Amino acid sequence: MTDLASSAPQRIDWSDAELRKRLARRHSGDKWLKFAGIAALAISFSMLGILVLSLVSNGFAAFTQTHLKLEFEISADRVSAEDPAAGNYRAIVRDAMLGLFPEVTSRADQREIANIPSNGAQYILRDRVVADPALIGTRVTLSVPVSDPYDQLAKGLVDRKTPEANRRVNDQEIAWFDRLEEKGLVSKPLNTGLITNADSRFPELAGLRGAILGSFYALLVCFLISFPVGIAAAIYLEEFAPKNKLTDTVEININNLAAVPSVVFGLLALAVFIGWFGLPRSAPLVGGMTLALMTLPTIIIATRAAVKAVPPSIREAALGIGASKHQVVFGHVLPLAMPGILTGTIIGLAQALGETAPLLLIGMNAFITQAPGGILDSSTALPTQIFIWADSPERGFVSRTSAAICVLLVFLILMNALAVVLRKRFERRW
């Protein structure tokens, strides 16, 4: 120390060129690090942007559906009044189409023209007549969806300049469709069928009703199991459990469960719920039970955090005026922790809503054209429906898939927004 004190403080020559160069180099190193950080963030954000943009721009097409306004003649010899459901509606739709093109006589062309409206047009007509048998013998004007290639054409997704052989509709078919458009028969209303129809082999008829209901039932089961069980487990571990081997094992298990790959839960469900207990395949009940096992750690961890955040003064005050330990916990701590618990639960359920792999293994990827009526009916779920549609070769399913993803993301955003609102509104800082 004496050496330092005795020597005069060394003067630094700030104008020294070498020093300036060294300093500049050090600062440029800083700048590079900062720049790399900004670039990394920019990459992440642009990826998110591309993801959302590509989904929305692709899915946009599926939010409208091209319809054709046709006049159908429900003649009594095609549909009998006794049994209107058994009528020959296919021929009625065919006649309605051919009536618009009286000059086409070749059978092959006539078949092509009959294919312009969707294959489901006959069923729409049938349902209409069955609901109102008085229509038999009259003429009915109905808007029916057109089949997928013409839907793509009307939305401008088919490039008319590509060589005819590479197009799904040939020049003749385009000419026919243009004539229909000139007559003002083609309209593009909002595609309500996307929400109200169940799944179908034909993209123009396929909807998400079955998938949304299936997801709803599965989440309901998941909530009914994981919410009470999760809260009970968390409260026990946080408030009552003695510190011993058993509780240590439980804690390690819960943390491990949170990190087990989701597909392993699917294997568990397949072997135990379906294989050993004989529960039905593809049922939202089994899906919900599987999702509940995966959601449980999330809810337990959230509940423990919320319970821990309640200050000890509350507990001590309640204990002080003679409440029992249980009365303190269930009468005071739990109600005060509820907002935090609910937030965690909603976030856990949102994760469960997007979970796909375990549902595939228990068969919730079946092709089912009917919305489920309960938790034991076969059904799909939103994410598995997306998977099925993404696998389908028809062009129309590309936009349907994107639209289905948009629907799923809307549900996720709503749930997360609800969680944020709950937290903002009810969270108390002590």
Place this chain on the structure above:
Amino acid sequence: MIGYLFLVLLLAAAVGYVMNRATARAAIAGGSARFHSLAGFHGAYALLLTGLPAVLFVLLWLLLQGSVIDSIVIGSLPETEMAGLDAGRLSLIEAEIKSIARGNIFGTPEPWKLEAAERYNSLRSIASVALWVATLAIAAVGLYVARSRISPEFRARHRVEAITTWLMIACSVLAIFVTFGIVASLIYESIRFFDKVPITEFLFGLNWEPQIALREDQVAGAGAFGWVPVFLGTIVITTVALVVAVPIGLLSAIYLNEFASSRIRSISKPILEVLAGVPTVVYGFFAILVVAPAIRSAGAALGIDVAPNTALAAGGVMGIMLIPFISSFTDDALSAVPRALRDGSLALGATRGETVRKILFPAAIPGIVGGVLLAVSRAIGETMIVVMAAGLIATLTVNPLDSVTTVTVQIVTLLIGDSEFDNPKTLAAFALGLMLFIVTLALNLIALRFVRKYRELYD
């Protein structure tokens, strides 16, 4: 049906609560003796005694009913028809009988099948009546016992609290049961698999061709179950994912932690979190819709031959998914470095960048490594992205431009659709699942070790 049963039980429990509470209240108001417990606890005691045993009974019944009825029906089938049938054939007959029982009759089934279907239906209706009667009887007994216990000396509060404590213990032990269930089911099915395929062939075999001929005359491979190429494919895709995720995640965390203003931080962090919240099936579709075609056309422009379902697409998209994971772990690790180290470094004249590189980063390394290991475990277990975007055929290659398959892809493709439990193809999925579980569990444990170790360093 079952829904109504639960509704009735709920109602019965509520009635028990109200009745017992009212009786206890009246007795307390009568003032003949001081009651040990409040009236509400007498009510709660009735609620638990009425509802709980009955609900447990119903659940147990439902779990067992299906398999018991099946085995009764199968056991009563005529011996002459059953002789020499293997398990697959038997389950086919069982399915046929059930579909006849539901009223879907195709063709003209043999009379003994119709008989069995009838027996199946009658057993089911008997079971449902028996369930109702037994459940309501249990509830009634519970209610009766609770009613008869109302007295000044009865410690209802203690009883209620003891029951709720046991309920809570049961709920928390459930986590152990789930782990046990996973391990038990995986090991049980795997052992059955190793009966058919020797374990050494599975662990060290270099061929994975699970397509086994269903009929004798079908042309197909004999079936090879060596998991090495499948695991190699998993490693290739995981590596690609980490090459994308680790630098981007690290750099963005460093930027947000050290350089960014608090406003940028408060906006950027939630946006990064959104990347973690996107369902994986969406990433999978993104990979096949946008990323794979883009990589292919980029490869074509450079004159490189890229497989349509290249590991780059699946791995790259998985990397995007893992960015928030890595960045939040790095963020935690950097923030956990004591303030004194950072301030000391800055006070000695180091720039911010030098502080990060030479002080903070080395100090945070254990935490970051832990995070990366957890990310690896995530990537190995990730399913939907690879199912949609990676290949199905296992090739022994480390070239990321090729199409590779992964453990999770094989599990899903082997089990999708109808599957019987006695087929090595189906059982192979469980063996793969067991390996997956072991690998991810080991990675998680090591990662937790790392994280804990660096925490101890500064405590």
